[in-house]
Amino acid sequence: MGGMLERPSTKRPRLGFLGLGWIGRSRMQSLAETGLVDIAALADPSGDCLAEAAALAPAAAQGRDLDDLLAAGCDGIVIATPSALHAQQTIAALDRGVAVFCQKPLGRDADEAARAVAAARQADRLLGLDLCYRHTAAMQALRDTVRSGAVGEIFAADLVFHNAYGPDKPWFYDAALSGGGCVMDLGVHLVDLALWVLDFPPVTKVSAQLFAGGQPLTSRAQTEDYGIATLQLASGAAVRIACSWNLSAGQDAVIGADFHGTQGGVSMRNRNGSFFDFDAHHHSGTSSRPLAEPPDDWGGRALADWARRLAQSPGFDPAAEEFVQLSRIIDRVYAAGLAE
Template sequence: MNELISEEDAAAGRRLQLGFLGVGWIGRHRMKAILDSGVAEAAAIADPSADMAREAQALAPDARIVADLAAMFDQNLDGIVIATPSANHAEQSIRALGAGFAVFCQKPLGRTAAEVKAVVDASRTADRLLGVDLSYRHTEGMQQIRQLIRSNALGSIFAVDLTFHNAYGPDKPWFYDKNQSGGGCVIDLGVHLVDLALWCLDFPSVINVTSALRAGGKRLESKDRVEDFAAATLTLAGGEIIRLTCSWRLHAGCDAEIGADFFGTEGGASFRNVDGSFYDFAAVRMSGTSSETLALPPDNWGGRAAVDWARRLARGERYDPACENFIAVAEAIDGIYGAGG
């Protein structure tokens, strides 16, 4: 079993040795962010595409290209970063944790709450750090909004409106295969929205869910198809109402529409993308008819979740009970699918 980096090694400045499983666009982006942070080195790379593996190796010429996850277990690694199709996330994470490696995985961690719970259980049993790429938590705007909410500066939050419309939709076939993806725009985009709301509100229980799922504008009735539009309302234990909509290929008039609005008894806060961008966000605090800017672009947030996990691992952190909140998010997603028929 792999041993954690020791306190002596960390104090001496030894960089983590990481494996990168799946190095398509997002896998390479997270890999570059971690390498640029200086906290880790890429020791092993694995991808079914030889071209993708070579592109990743260009970022880390000393990394070894290996065949698959099993081959990574033979390397002297501190952790493994997983960016493979969604159907593989839970199984690969469980295997890596069981072999003694810390894991950072792309979202969703699993296609169902049962899969997510199994990964969290594996992290607890192995006493290894588990991270998930819920990247919007690490934007400057959402960090500021969460601080306002948790300090009670907005009073009691009673309503949250969430939006994520991707006017393009995924370009890989597996996203449209429910067995591979676990679902459509809800599990792809809605997972970020649900996570942001519950994370800001300190993960209260969801007591009721209603939803409507559509595919091609019509009610989703086939169990084999995935939704490309969803609207849902979640009622929380304290009476708070979360409303969300998400979609692929909506006629949005721009590349994307992304937003999270929080309304409290003493004020509100809004996080929104700028000019249809997938990357640029602004955040404002609202009071009556006036507003105050909290954050503006540029903000290089995309790789921060991965870097945060790597830095925590370098400090010797092990199982974190907070990862059990991943289950709460997955249960809410299950609820949206269940209520939508």
């Protein structure tokens, strides 16, 4: 038969990786181990980062920037660069007809995120975002239990992510580059988990308090190191989030999610201060039964899921609109949290 044929779904996508620091290399290695893709090209302005990644994928072409990856003829690009670059690099790749999987945040504000999603829709290309905690066994089990109706109607939720450390790259502390502090870094996961578990309901009201060095945040030019926010949902339910950097938490991290229903509750907790090990439980009165527990190798699952979908079809997934809704709520948290 003559003419153009669709790429068979059994063919492995050729991927390029842009940004090869710890998270970029970690995601690349986890995906390589699945055998789902061919790692075709690597790019990073740092020779050291490039060399470390090349040791994991020696057959991949090497370059320094996005143009080098696009020249390599990739089907998709995985972006793990500083936040200020995410939207523009995502849009540039999509405009060339290349699918994208990006580290969060997709944009420093909702306008950047919306433009990236619009580019994906216009190009009819798959756009993914590394909202990795959705893919933990604990959160999957928690969501399934809520969706089953086993805890009744959810009327409140509390989610926390306190990090006893802070980011190790200076750009995280420059709001012009990062878009914000701990809310942009950690709070985005909490807001996403709450909305994802509850099927992205409308948020009718947002209140917040943000702090930098123990003092109320007065300008978006600052980066907050502690934030709390309450989201009121259209159902009347309340979602509270709290997150921080460099908090005296008594352990490496405090990560948790509680959803309170009219007939019971569910919870997720990190085990022994771990950033990686999580338990989930279903509560009824004073009794509790486990839903999930470690070990659980979840770090690369969001990327692997995107890669599987890319192999099946490179077309736009309307679920990407959730990324814009998430970013709009983060914008509302910052607007509500600035001290008068």
